[in-house]
Amino acid sequence: xxxxxxxxxxxxxxxxxxxxxxxxxxxxxxxxxxxxxxxxxxxxxxxxxxxxxxxxxxxxxxxxxxxxxxxxxxxxxxxxxxxxxxxxxxxxxxxxxxxxxxxxxxxxxxxxxxxxxxxxxxxxxxxxxxxxxxxxxxxxxxxxxxxxxxxxxxxxxxxxxxxxxxxxxxxxxxxxxxxxxxxxxxxxxxxxxxxxxxxxxxxxxxxxxxxxxxxxxxxxxxxxxxxxxxxxxxxxxxxxxxxxxxxxxxxxxxxxxxxxxxxxxxxxxxxxxxxxxxxxxxxxxxxxxxxxxxxxxxxxxxxxxxxxxxxxxxxxxxxxxxxxxxxxxxxxxxxxxxxxxxxxxxxxxxxxxxxxxxxxxxxxxxxxxxxxxxxxxxxxxxxxxxxxxxxxxxxxxxxxxxxxxxxxxxxxxxxxxxxxxxxxxxxxxxxxxxxxxxxxxxxxxxxxxxxxxxxxxxxxxxxxxxxxxxxxxxxxxxxxxxxxxxxxxxxxxxxxxxxxxxxxxxxxxxxxxxxxxxxxxxxxxxxxxxxxxxxxxxxxxxxxxxxxxxxxxxxxxxxxxxxxxxxxxxxxxxxxxxxxxxxxxxxxxxxxxxxxx
Amino acid sequence: xxxxxxxxxxxxxxxxxxxxxxxxxxxxxxxxxxxxxxxxxxxxxxxxxxxxxxxxxxxxxxxxxxxxxxxxxxxxxxxxxxxxxxxxxxxxxxxxxxxxxxxxxxxxxxxxxxxxxxxxxxxxxxxxxxxxxxxxxxxxxxxxxxxxxxxxxxxxxxxxxxxxxxxxxxxxxxxxxxxxxxxxxxxxxxxxxxxxxxxxxxxxxxxxxxxxxxxxxxxxxxxxxxxxxxxxxxxxxxxxxxxxxxxxxxxxxxxxxxxxxxxxxxxxxxxxxxxxxxxxxxxxxxxxxxxxxxxxxxxxxxxxxxxxxxxxxxxxxxxxxxxxxxxxxxxx
Numbered sequence: 027x028x029x030x031x032x033x034x035x036x037x038x039x040x041x042x043x044x045x046x047x048x049x050x051x052x053x054x055x056x057x058x059x060x061x062x063x064x065x066x067x068x069x070x071x072x073x074x075x076x077x078x079x080x081x082x083x084x085x086x087x088x089x090x091x092x093x094x095x096x097x098x099x100x101x102x103x104x105x106x107x108x109x110x111x112x113x114x115x116x117x118x119x120x121x122x123x124x125x126x127x128x129x130x131x132x133x134x135x136x137x138x139x140x141x142x143x144x145x146x147x148x149x150x151x152x153x154x155x156x157x158x159x160x161x162x163x164x165x166x167x168x169x170x171x172x173x174x175x176x177x178x179x180x181x182x183x184x185x186x187x188x189x190x191x192x193x194x195x196x197x198x199x200x201x202x203x204x205x206x207x208x209x210x211x212x213x214x215x216x217x218x219x220x221x222x223x224x225x226x227x228x229x230x231x232x233x234x235x236x237x238x239x240x241x242x243x244x245x246x247x248x249x250x251x252x253x254x255x256x257x258x259x260x261x262x263x264x265x266x267x268x269x270x271x272x273x274x275x276x277x278x279x280x281x282x283x284x285x286x287x288x289x290x291x292x293x294x295x296x297x298x299x300x301x302x303x304x305x306x307x308x309x310x311x312x313x314x315x316x317x318x319x320x321x322x323x324x325x326x327x328x329x330x331x332x333x334x335x336x337x338x339x340x341x342x343x344x345x346x347x348x349x350x351x352x353x354x355x356x357x358x359x360x361x362x363x364x365x366x367x368x369x370x371x372x373x374x375x376x377x378x379x380x381x382x383x384x385x386x387x388x389x390x391x392x393x394x395x396x397x398x399x400x401x402x403x404x405x406x407x408x409x410x411x412x413x414x415x416x417x418x419x420x421x422x423x424x425x426x427x428x429x430x431x432x433x434x435x436x437x438x439x440x441x442x443x444x445x446x447x448x449x450x451x452x453x454x455x456x457x458x459x460x461x462x463x464x465x466x467x468x469x470x471x472x473x474x475x476x477x478x479x480x481x482x483x484x485x486x487x488x489x490x491x492x493x494x495x496x497x498x499x500x501x502x503x504x505x506x507x508x509x510x511x512x513x514x515x516x517x518x519x520x521x522x523x524x525x526x527x528x529x530x531x532x533x534x535x536x537x538x539x540x541x542x543x544x545x546x547x548x549x550x551x552x553x554x555x556x557x558x559x560x561x562x563x564x565x566x567x568x569x570x571x572x573x574x575x576x577x578x579x580x581x582x583x584x585x586x587x588x589x590x591x592x593x594x595x596x597x598x599x600x601x602x603x604x605x606x607x608x609x610x611x612x613x614x615x616x617x618x619x620x621x622x623x
Numbered sequence: 624x625x626x627x628x629x630x631x632x633x634x635x636x637x638x639x640x641x642x643x644x645x646x647x648x649x650x651x652x653x654x655x656x657x658x659x660x661x662x663x664x665x666x667x668x669x670x671x672x673x674x675x676x677x678x679x680x681x682x683x684x685x686x687x688x689x690x691x692x693x694x695x696x697x698x699x700x701x702x703x704x705x706x707x708x709x710x711x712x713x714x715x716x717x718x719x720x721x722x723x724x725x726x727x728x729x730x731x732x733x734x735x736x737x738x739x740x741x742x743x744x745x746x747x748x749x750x751x752x753x754x755x756x757x758x759x760x761x762x763x764x765x766x767x768x769x770x771x772x773x774x775x776x777x778x779x780x781x782x783x784x785x786x787x788x789x790x791x792x793x794x795x796x797x798x799x800x801x802x803x804x805x806x807x808x809x810x811x812x813x814x815x816x817x818x819x820x821x822x823x824x825x826x827x828x829x830x831x832x833x834x835x836x837x838x839x840x841x842x843x844x845x846x847x848x849x850x851x852x853x854x855x856x857x858x859x860x861x862x863x864x865x866x867x868x869x870x871x872x873x874x875x876x877x878x879x880x881x882x883x884x885x886x887x888x889x890x891x892x893x894x895x896x897x898x899x900x901x902x903x904x905x906x907x908x909x910x911x912x913x914x915x916x917x918x919x920x921x922x923x924x925x926x927x928x929x930x931x932x933x934x935x936x937x938x939x940x941x942x943x944x945x946x947x948x949x950x951x952x953x954x955x
Binding site (some may be wrong): 096132137148180234249428616 | 628632657658659660663692714717719720721722723724727728729730731733734735737738739742744745757758761763765783785801811823825827830834835837838842909935
């Protein structure tokens with residue numbers, strides 16, 4: 027048996043997961059599909075015992091398949107209720123593999139999370155009440171690209187380890203190199219032996235203290251992270267044949283489990299609020315300037331360094347700014363965290379006989395009616411006893427009102443209001459403050475309607491998405507307050523950014539509403555060149571594209587007196603026009619709400 | 624089941640659950656907050672703290688033999704026997720279908736025997752007990768509608784498949800969730816008597832203790848439960864005692880006035896908040912073994928009784944309980 031943990035963290039993650047899938051919850055594999063990812067999965071399957079099931083879950087899985095439920099065909103065929111096993115249960119003692127986990131909906135993610143918590147699935151569906159053992163480990167394929175686009179937070183938090191694409195390519199390198207081949211020689215037998223030993227490995231209190239201190243120092247708030255780290259350390263010790271967790275395993279666990287969850291570096295002053303504006307992201311330069319001030323509860327230096335080195339690049343930049351920066355020029359994909367319940371596909375069915383507002387779901391309706399046919403036939407007036415239809419009569423489906431099911435996503439459609447704010451110099455400071463005030467009023471209104479809001483600002487030579495669509499209005503208010511003014515007016519860029527965002531929103535099944543606040547005086551064109559004429563022409567053409575997309579738009583003219591340029595722009599966009607002095611929240615809200623397609 | 628008394632710290636959460644157990648009329652508890660703080664653990668642990676109740680064995684509605692409608696035939700039998708039974712804490716799992724919530728035709732009997740008979744759902748099972756919804760903000764809207772209706776009337780009325788059934792469904796709603804998953808509908812929020820913002824603690828010792836206990840529990844749950852059964856027993860007796868004394872707890876006029884002033888200053892809607900505040904203070908006083916409600920009781924329960932009833936100001940960053948705290952400091 028090899029006595030050394032592999033150099034590659036990705037390999038180590040596969041090893042630990044193979045030993046203790048249910049204890050560690052699982053692994054997030056954040057990478058596009060490809061040979062690297064396949065290699066990791068192959069490695070995992072090589073290590074997992076033969077008996078361990080490996081169950082794949084498609085992204086659009088329904089609750090019925092996930093949990094199990096009545097098998098309608100078998101039930102009707104056999105004349106007695108037949109339970110069909112759900113995917114979670116069939117992964118008992120093995121691995122549940124979620125394809126495109128970043129797009130899995132919140133409900134499904136929560137069901138998996140609950141199975142992880144309780145080691146079982148509860149089924150209360152279709153007249154069945156079952157509780158079934160399912161000790162699973164979850165392998166989540168996260169193909170998200172942007173930071174916000176990732177696995178549902180409740181689920182992700184229960185999965186101990188995160189493997190990134192970089193870690194995967196490093197792993198492939200190690201596998202290819204000769205030394206790697208020798209070293210990565212843990213076998214399935216080693217895994218099985220470690221499984222047996224696992225229960226007897228103890229974690230000394232000193233190690234627990236160290237892990238907790240490390241977690242706190244790196245701003246990891248959930249106790250679950252520490253529990254998983256301790257479990258990972260135990261698993262590593264079992265693999266190495268130790269009976270007690272030592273510092274080495276603790277450092278490994280901290281690196282694999284705690285580092286990806288870091289929200290700050292320990293060198294920073296541990297203050298509640300992140301540095302307000304323009305915080306230079308702490309570059310990864312250990313030893314550069316170690317502030318000893320927060321050393322009160324700083325854990326062992328070795329572990330801190332291990333974690334620090336493993337904190338993913340870019341993570342802290344993102345957190346330091348507490349906002350997601352997006353260049354307006356990137357491609358037009360959806361950029362919301364994929365946790366929407368209103369994506370394009372139907373999210374489910376519900377019993378309802380109200381067919382005036384919703385569409386009938388034929389399959390669900392037939393399914394609901396099927397089990398009751400014998401009973402109903404017997405109750406049919408004038409029916410001969412025995413329950414069989416007369417020979418020459420085609421069996422007729424007896425449908426009742428309560429069988430009717432309708433598609434659920436039709437019920438309501440949410441709106442995302444995209445505020446596009448002109449923060450250029452022509453908006454004098456005081457004017458900008460008024461604009462911010464107006465938006466705050468509108469935010470209140472969005473809250474009442476439970477809208478999402480997004481915020482784009484343009485000034486200088488580019489537009490910037492300050493806030494992707496969110497329902498966290500306090501965040502919107504914060505980013506609005508922090509918005510500085512001044513600079514030129516790249517109006518066309520602002521409009522392009524708005525269109526791009528709106529297209530993404532529409533793709534998720536929401537209705538985008540664009541509220542543009544500007545005086546309509548552009549002076550930077552699409553290429554970032556000065557010149558009012560080009561800039562104006564570009565803005566008009568961008569406006570026309572918006573109109574062509576058919577988005578609902580509103581232009582709030584923020585100039586002192588209503589101007590022709592703003593009106594003209596509004597007309598090109600097909601927007602409603604409202605000069606700011608008269609643009610009170612009520613009238614704007616009415617505009618936003620009106621059902622102009 | 625993880626023992627309630629083995630949960631480290633989180634005093635406010637535990638207090639809210641105990642208060643709800645003492646006085647069911649307060650209307651349940653909502654635990655909202657950070658992940659990994661033991662919300663679900665605490666609620667599931669509550670079951671073992673609840674003193675047993677008298678019912679007829681086999682009755683699908685856990686009906687009170689003394690005073691409830693008897694649909695099932697068990698309770699109306701002439702020589703029924705009653706027994707002390709555990710109070711149900713029923714989990715409402717995500718993905719539940721409507722028929723399992725309210726009850727429906729028994730599918731097996733319908734298929735095999737062609738018979739019509741009612742198969743009671745989760746609401747029947749939760750009668751006189753607690754109904755727990757994990758991730759309450761992810762519950763589907765039409766299920767929420769069902770719950771709101773039944774929670775208000777205390778009775779479940781089923782009209783489907785030609786069946787017409789009415790049975791008692793008086794349950795205490797307990798919910799937990801994470802605010803990041805979305806906000807709760809105000810109507811549902813209002814159904815919860817108490818709401819607690821659960822926060823993680825940064826205390827190293829406490830967190831190490833959490834891990835140690837969790838580990839001990841997972842290694843040998845039976846021994847672990849045994850170790851804590853005495854502490855759980857003490858809490859259980861405290862609840863029983865508090866229930867008995869609840870009516871005798873005195874409540875002075877000046878405290879009633881204080882409660883009114885507080886609610887006014889916070890601008891809570893309607894008198895529901897005030898009523899809950901007073902009831903919670905009384906239950907808390909009973910739990911603490913006091914003879915009368917004191918100012919400190921009122922102060923300690925005010926955040927959990929009122930924080931979710933404030934008129935929401937979505938642009939105010941400070942948490943609702945911080946706002947309550949602010950007004951408390953001004954007024955008291």
